[in-house]
Amino acid sequence: MPESWYRWQDDDLILSLRVQPRASRDEIAGRHGDHLKIRLTAPPVDGKANRHLLRFLARTFGVPNAQVELLSGQTGRTKKVRILGPRRLPDVIPPRPGAVGGS
Numbered sequence: 001m002p003e004s005w006y007r008w009q010d011d012d013l014i015l016s017l018r019v020q021p022r023a024s025r026d027e028i029a030g031r032h033g034d035h036l037k038i039r040l041t042a043p044p045v046d047g048k049a050n051r052h053l054l055r056f057l058a059r060t061f062g063v064p065n066a067q068v069e070l071l072s073g074q075t076g077r078t079k080k081v082r083i084l085g086p087r088r089l090p091d092v093i094p095p096r097p098g099a100v101g102g103s
Contacts, residue, residue, distance in 0.1 A: 004034045008096045013061070013083045020077070021049040026056050028090050035078065036092065050074060054081070062087035 005016045018032045023039035030037060042052035050070055058065045061083050073079030089095060 005031065005036050006093055009082075011085045011096065013086050013093070013096075014071070015057075015081050015083070017053075017073075017079045017081060018077055019049065019053060019079055026052075028060070028092060030092060044077075047074075050079075053079070057081060057083060060088070060090060 007014050016035045018035035018037045020029070020037065020039045021042055021044040023041055025039065026041055027039050028036065029039050038053065038056070040049055040052050040056065042049045054068045054070060055065055058068045061068070063083060063086055067084040069082045069084070071080040071082055
């Protein structure tokens, strides 16, 4: 049974996130209920945390910044993002079903 905090849509990965701004470091903190918890050093002011989140996810998943989209949650801590064709996967996320090879 697939987890509720991520899903594959063809080659794209959709993630449900719970974001903690003003953390001591940027990191994937693991599962948090029905979300993946992300800690960010950026403050939640004037969209800085959202921009920082998208850049962090792009680096983490090995894609250009333009391949990470914020689908919902622009002003809250709960967000939904789409990563177009991730090239790398953190250990917490299983590979796409039917994918050949690893991350």
